[in-house]
Amino acid sequence: MDRYQGGGVVTEGWELVIGLEVHCELRTETKLFCGCRNLFGDEPNSNVCPVCLGLPGSLPVLNQRAVELAMAIGTALHCDIRPSTFHRKNYFYPDQAKDYQISQYDEPINVDGWLDLPDGFRVRVERAHLEEDTGKTTHAGASGRIHGADYSLVDYNRSGVPLVEIVSAPDMRTAVQARAYATELRAILIASGASDGKMEEGSMRVDANVSVRRSTDATFGTRCEIKNLNSVRSLGRAIDYEAQRQVALLESGGVVEQQTRHWDEGTGRTETLRSKEEAYDYRYFREPDLVPVVPDAEWKAAVADTLGLMPAQRRARLVELLSGGNGAGGNDGDGDGDGELRVDQIATVVDLGLDDLVVGAVAAGVPATLALARTANEAATDAEAARRLDGSSYVALLTLEASGSLSATQAKVVLGDLLLAGGGDPAMLAKEKGFEAMSADSLVETVGQAVAAEPDAWARYCDGEDKLAQVFVGKVMKATRGQANGKAVVAELQRLRG
Amino acid sequence: MTEHPGRITREDVAHVARLARLRLTDDELDLYTGQLGVILDHAADVASLDLDGVAPTAHAMAVTNVLRSDTPRPGLDRDEVLAAAPEVEQHRFRVPRILGEAP
Amino acid sequence: MSEASSVAELATAVRNGTRSASEVLEAHLAEIDESEPSIHAFNLVTGDEARRQAAAVDAVVASGGDPGLLAGVPVALKDNLCTRGIPTTCSSRILEGWLPPYDATVVTRLREAGAVMVGKTNMDEFAMGSSTETSATGPTRNPCDLSRVPGGSSGGSAAAVAAGFAPLALGSDTGGSIRQPAALCGVVGMKPTYGTVSRYGLVAFASSLDQIGPFAGSVADAALCFDVIGGHDEADSTSLNRPSPRLLSVIDDGVEGMTIGVLTEFLDGADPVIAERTRMAAEALASAGARVEEVSVPEVALALSAYYLIAPAEASSNLARYDGVRFGLRVDAEDTVAMNTATRSAGFGAEVKRRIMLGTYALSAGYMDAYYGKALRVRTLIIEGFSRAYQRCDVLLGPTTPTTAFPLGAKVGDPMTMYLSDVCTIPTNLAGHPAISVPFGTDDGGLPVGVQLLAPALAESTLVRVAAVVEAAAPGWTGTRGVGS
Numbered sequence A: 001m002d003r004y005q006g007g008g009v010v011t012e013g014w015e016l017v018i019g020l021e022v023h024c025e026l027r028t029e030t031k032l033f034c035g036c037r038n039l040f041g042d043e044p045n046s047n048v049c050p051v052c053l054g055l056p057g058s059l060p061v062l063n064q065r066a067v068e069l070a071m072a073i074g075t076a077l078h079c080d081i082r083p084s085t086f087h088r089k090n091y092f093y094p095d096q097a098k099d100y101q102i103s104q105y106d107e108p109i110n111v112d113g114w115l116d117l118p119d120g121f122r123v124r125v126e127r128a129h130l131e132e133d134t135g136k137t138t139h140a141g142a143s144g145r146i147h148g149a150d151y152s153l154v155d156y157n158r159s160g161v162p163l164v165e166i167v168s169a170p171d172m173r174t175a176v177q178a179r180a181y182a183t184e185l186r187a188i189l190i191a192s193g194a195s196d197g198k199m200e201e202g203s204m205r206v207d208a209n210v211s212v213r214r215s216t217d218a219t220f221g222t223r224c225e226i227k228n229l230n231s232v233r234s235l236g237r238a239i240d241y242e243a244q245r246q247v248a249l250l251e252s253g254g255v256v257e258q259q260t261r262h263w264d265e266g267t268g269r270t271e272t273l274r275s276k277e278e279a280y281d282y283r284y285f286r287e288p289d290l291v292p293v294v295p296d297a298e299w300k301a302a303v304a305d306t307l308g309l310m311p312a313q314r315r316a317r318l319v320e321l322l323s324g325g326n327g328a329g330g331n332d333g334d335g336d337g338d339g340e341l342r343v344d345q346i347a348t349v350v351d352l353g354l355d356d357l358v359v360g361a362v363a364a365g366v367p368a369t370l371a372l373a374r375t376a377n378e379a380a381t382d383a384e385a386a387r388r389l390d391g392s393s394y395v396a397l398l399t400l401e402a403s404g405s406l407s408a409t410q411a412k413v414v415l416g417d418l419l420l421a422g423g424g425d426p427a428m429l430a431k432e433k434g435f436e437a438m439s440a441d442s443l444v445e446t447v448g449q450a451v452a453a454e455p456d457a458w459a460r461y462c463d464g465e466d467k468l469a470q471v472f473v474g475k476v477m478k479a480t481r482g483q484a485n486g487k488a489v490v491a492e493l494q495r496l497r498g
Numbered sequence B: 001m002t003e004h005p006g007r008i009t010r011e012d013v014a015h016v017a018r019l020a021r022l023r024l025t026d027d028e029l030d031l032y033t034g035q036l037g038v039i040l041d042h043a044a045d046v047a048s049l050d051l052d053g054v055a056p057t058a059h060a061m062a063v064t065n066v067l068r069s070d071t072p073r074p075g076l077d078r079d080e081v082l083a084a085a086p087e088v089e090q091h092r093f094r095v096p097r098i099l100g101e102a103p
Numbered sequence C: 001m002s003e004a005s006s007v008a009e010l011a012t013a014v015r016n017g018t019r020s021a022s023e024v025l026e027a028h029l030a031e032i033d034e035s036e037p038s039i040h041a042f043n044l045v046t047g048d049e050a051r052r053q054a055a056a057v058d059a060v061v062a063s064g065g066d067p068g069l070l071a072g073v074p075v076a077l078k079d080n081l082c083t084r085g086i087p088t089t090c091s092s093r094i095l096e097g098w099l100p101p102y103d104a105t106v107v108t109r110l111r112e113a114g115a116v117m118v119g120k121t122n123m124d125e126f127a128m129g130s131s132t133e134t135s136a137t138g139p140t141r142n143p144c145d146l147s148r149v150p151g152g153s154s155g156g157s158a159a160a161v162a163a164g165f166a167p168l169a170l171g172s173d174t175g176g177s178i179r180q181p182a183a184l185c186g187v188v189g190m191k192p193t194y195g196t197v198s199r200y201g202l203v204a205f206a207s208s209l210d211q212i213g214p215f216a217g218s219v220a221d222a223a224l225c226f227d228v229i230g231g232h233d234e235a236d237s238t239s240l241n242r243p244s245p246r247l248l249s250v251i252d253d254g255v256e257g258m259t260i261g262v263l264t265e266f267l268d269g270a271d272p273v274i275a276e277r278t279r280m281a282a283e284a285l286a287s288a289g290a291r292v293e294e295v296s297v298p299e300v301a302l303a304l305s306a307y308y309l310i311a312p313a314e315a316s317s318n319l320a321r322y323d324g325v326r327f328g329l330r331v332d333a334e335d336t337v338a339m340n341t342a343t344r345s346a347g348f349g350a351e352v353k354r355r356i357m358l359g360t361y362a363l364s365a366g367y368m369d370a371y372y373g374k375a376l377r378v379r380t381l382i383i384e385g386f387s388r389a390y391q392r393c394d395v396l397l398g399p400t401t402p403t404t405a406f407p408l409g410a411k412v413g414d415p416m417t418m419y420l421s422d423v424c425t426i427p428t429n430l431a432g433h434p435a436i437s438v439p440f441g442t443d444d445g446g447l448p449v450g451v452q453l454l455a456p457a458l459a460e461s462t463l464v465r466v467a468a469v470v471e472a473a474a475p476g477w478t479g480t481r482g483v484g485s
Ligand SMILES: [Mg+2]
Pocket: A103, A131, A165
């Protein structure tokens, strides 16, 4: 996987400074300030009411669940959860029903947290505040973009959907770190139940503040804000492009203007969105229609109690299992013991929310390396189905494989069926497929034939060249057309060697 | 602490009119500059006070934690909503060309 | 009792079947037909809707049901209260033709109590004004003297009650918009504690100050109306969640043992005849057993300035939504900014534009701290000043207005002079406290004078007890003011 790859190349003598602002849509039933459904894929303007349409006389009432999800995010990001207020951010725009946005300003609910990247690098989180989303505008015209459109159409289904905006400190120095931050944050948002983290669908939107400075400079350079980053990959590419652009500009004697820039995935460039002529003056003031939210210790504790393990803790838990910490793991000789491979497998399993499958299987006696490998390599190919999979049938399947009743190849086929069906009896499925486990007798016989056919290899194996076991395993597999269990073959070889 | 902002100028009025999406004729600019000046002069009694030790009051009644359960409620009938709109297309509110992205 | 009776008696008669709601309504519609053309209290008379509602009330009575505390009582609604399917214009061109898709909470509560809505009353545009002259539909005239203003911004509601078009009307009071026109038209007008009456469906002017309240011919009628419209509403986050008192049940409890403070700052700026009436009211309270003393709250001198920063600031934001996109007026133009600008420039009148710009300025970068920020701190001082006075006094007394009704056109050219007519009512709004204006005789020219009673937050019960004593002592009070015919 390429999750930690990409970019990070900055011209010698320059330092890149990155801060990220992430808007995440909360998974509530209703909008932030009204009882309309938080479902904006519906028919246009079908989930609207006087409040989210900004009709005269309407008033907002705060959604408790949204507040609690914001607190959950704050807890997961080690923030201080504080008494908070709402302000109005005043600006005219047709997708903004009231022509002001209700947002938290100088008293946000979460402040001063942090997020540790998997490599241990700590990024400070300045704040994570609640605010409302806007409606959605579509532009009529050839480009589908705002420029060149003849007119636009507004759908207010998304108007008032709850958002949490998470603002990092400008602590990141490479696109690699920015990507790791976005990836880890996304995993945290999903794990906390606050968001589905779907960047492509806009439920998690990342803006990057990027500046460069000479390595010797003490102060930050002028930053540009990059919008329209709808994948972690775009984020990395955009930051690298923007860093090169700024360095080139400065090296040729130019200056960086503070701008909002738009990432164009097609051209691989950032472009300026608007000239600076109209400076916005948001005239923030306290929203008189809402009252402060003051979470007490009890409420905070109740929210914290609902939080499951965060990705970092879940990765640590798998590392622990693999190191045999609970006695259920240990090296069973299947894997090659490659630490890097394991780290990747663990990251994949946790990112996809499949680690409970691994933990459950290990608790039931399945070797940890097998459980991790099947989950990261096979179950992960259809993570959505795997998350729905009945854990006991997964355990049953891996137990059949571990005991040698099913070969690896057979187990993978049966797993495919389990994922499709959402569960089932793996023994039955195997039987239907005709995957009869080889009897112990016929295994002994076949192994004996393989040994007899390769006397040189056998001699060297007996002298301690363990990896030659694979020669015999291969012959047995070929002879049985994959029906034999590799581990059972190795066990028989070891028995024969004495 | 107690400095009083300068008298509102014609340019100030033109600026706030732009912020508020109002168009003023030259005569209106003059008229409003004068009238707002008088009102703000009256407000000098407030603007010139030293109130550093006084907390602001945004709400007269101190209430906190007014929350609603996350339970869906029926919204408005779409036809009724769109019937009120000046211009509609494809069940959406139609607006003229938008010149720039949202801030 | 004469034929003129209290709202409670009227509703009782309808509930008993002694009078029909339809007959009561027709009498009032006839009054409207007769005098409305010269007064222009209404933007819209909803005769057909009212006839349907009255018939429904009569049907409930006929079937043995209880139509409610205000059964068959005609009510006029200020045109900034949303009424489903019925135009709600705020007397502004920008809302011309808009049919709200929902009812304000108070409208629902009135209907559920059996009240019959006779129309939407004229007002200063978006409630910005003190004379009902900034209305896009033209001014309302004072029924007591057609050459004079009824006050504002709820001038239409005050005039409707004064002219006998309806025994009850609702208004909204942001800086005195109920009490000032009540005083100028010679009726009772009450601004309840902020948060006691739901603002849901009240088109916002200044959200932290706006409060809906009743106009009535008597304190008892106003109290009954408050009992119906008040109480917690989940749709308004600032609505207080507490058991609401039944004012009508305590109204006759008298003032024995109470301390009434005569607010010297209010007396100082008032016309001599109004100051004199206020002193008479104080004497009446003393003879009814209250202790009366003079009290000073010097902070109220800052209220007008603070108000004219806070209210426009909130208004500038509240009125941003009139942008020509979703409802109301649109003036077309080639791009959205130009369309917004053309729509707002054509749709808003001069006073509204003035206040939007004032508020925008008060909030804008560089001026926020000096203006809006300072005003919020002054608000704290005013609350502290009142709370000092309320440590000694149960209720404060003063004039409602510095002058009686002024001639139409007298102040329209001079905004600051117009703003000064709210000098006695504004401090209460900043504090969030309740206050009531009670008619107390007339000036030498026969124009009504109102005296104002102020009470601490949530002390409406005390307020109406005192108001009832003042009312009974008022020159010319017969105890039968209110419902005509
Ligand atoms: Mg934001």
